[in-house]
Amino acid sequence: MLVLIWALATLVIGESRADEALPDPALRDQAVQIQEQALAAPRPDWLIEQHETVADWSVALRDVGSSNAIAPSATSPESDDTAPEPSSKGLTVTILASRALGEAQLRELFAQAAGRPEVRVVFRGVALGESLGDFIRQIHVLLREARDGLSTNAIPRIEIDPRPFQTPQVEVAPKLIVTDRVGAELARVSGISRPDWLLEQVGQGRRGNLGVRGPTVAVSEPDLIVELQRRLAGIDWSARREAALEHYWERAAFAELPVAEKPRERRLDLTLVAQADVALPDGTTVIRAGDRVDPLAVMPFRQRLFVFDATDPRQVAEVARRGRASRADRRLPLYLATRLDRATGWEGYRAVQAALQDPLYLLTPDIQRRFQIERVPAVVESREGGLVVAEWPPEG
Numbered sequence: 001m002l003v004l005i006w007a008l009a010t011l012v013i014g015e016s017r018a019d020e021a022l023p024d025p026a027l028r029d030q031a032v033q034i035q036e037q038a039l040a041a042p043r044p045d046w047l048i049e050q051h052e053t054v055a056d057w058s059v060a061l062r063d064v065g066s067s068n069a070i071a072p073s074a075t076s077p078e079s080d081d082t083a084p085e086p087s088s089k090g091l092t093v094t095i096l097a098s099r100a101l102g103e104a105q106l107r108e109l110f111a112q113a114a115g116r117p118e119v120r121v122v123f124r125g126v127a128l129g130e131s132l133g134d135f136i137r138q139i140h141v142l143l144r145e146a147r148d149g150l151s152t153n154a155i156p157r158i159e160i161d162p163r164p165f166q167t168p169q170v171e172v173a174p175k176l177i178v179t180d181r182v183g184a185e186l187a188r189v190s191g192i193s194r195p196d197w198l199l200e201q202v203g204q205g206r207r208g209n210l211g212v213r214g215p216t217v218a219v220s221e222p223d224l225i226v227e228l229q230r231r232l233a234g235i236d237w238s239a240r241r242e243a244a245l246e247h248y249w250e251r252a253a254f255a256e257l258p259v260a261e262k263p264r265e266r267r268l269d270l271t272l273v274a275q276a277d278v279a280l281p282d283g284t285t286v287i288r289a290g291d292r293v294d295p296l297a298v299m300p301f302r303q304r305l306f307v308f309d310a311t312d313p314r315q316v317a318e319v320a321r322r323g324r325a326s327r328a329d330r331r332l333p334l335y336l337a338t339r340l341d342r343a344t345g346w347e348g349y350r351a352v353q354a355a356l357q358d359p360l361y362l363l364t365p366d367i368q369r370r371f372q373i374e375r376v377p378a379v380v381e382s383r384e385g386g387l388v389v390a391e392w393p394p395e396g
Helices: 002-015 025-037 054-062 103-113 132-147 195-203 224-233 237-251 313-328 345-356 365-370
Strands: 092-097 119-123 157-160 175-179 185-190 208-212 264-268 285-287 303-308 332-337 360-362 378-383 386-391
Touching: 092 103, 092 195, 103 119, 103 132, 103 157, 132 157, 175 195, 185 195, 237 345, 303 313, 313 332, 313 345, 332 345, 345 360
Parallel strands: 092 119, 119 157, 185 208, 303 332, 332 360
Antiparallel strands: 092 175, 175 185, 264 386, 303 378, 378 386
């Protein structure tokens, strides 16, 4: 648990100040309350597959495809082999597309944009209920089909970006828009999918809306931003949180450790051996390769970690008693449970916390390895300049 790692770091730092008082009980109770509320509802699958921003969606689509050929098609109804190639220096052509155009015309659009970094094919979003992954897979299929018979080694820029569809509102495709190097629109036209035609018009000084020059279809995909907002608004986060809380203990991983049968103590050697020199910004070497460093000499360990099986009432009672005594000695107790009663769930968890009068955490594999916890109940504490792990058989 990140909460546990944070707690350990905070306690070590806080307790390294020898003269400070232990945390106020009110803060302790607030920590317990925050811990119980910390579980967040899992995100739905469709949201997990989405990326964070429009830019990320666009990158995902630009990476679709392979290095195989996609080139302009000679069979385009708008092609003109005799027209000179227009200059597009500093200009960007955005082709607003929709899957409502059909597979054949989409392949034609991809071919028109292949090998031309100044041309991009943009979709407004994905279909209702569709994930980004499904959308990308479908586009990938069209790209593979568009490769057949073409030889240019280039992949077109394909992006999802609802913004070009918004001002003014665009509801039909295909539509071509030419913008200058600062993003200002120069001209647009509907019903044409050949960028060179619009670049020729701009080169001749024509500006603004050049009208409808061919057949169009209604854009079928909703605005991606609006759709995400709609999906998020439809999620009952309160219900999801309650469900996550209800089923948390069914999924929680526990450490199954045997009960100690006799008292036993072990000293832990936390000494580190430097693998390279460690120097300050001014070049002063403070640790040389091969030096042995004792972390306890740098950051004293002034708390006690109590590790126990919270399903055993004997261990709960004894750890609670020892924890209160530890507080009286100004050694902050930290309670780590190897397991809890799944059947009693949160009610049982709160009952154990009430007995301890302190927050309760689960023992993580990392902490178990670091402190070499083998049996329970056990306590980890600093003694005579080192760490000691003490086990004892529970009474009763």
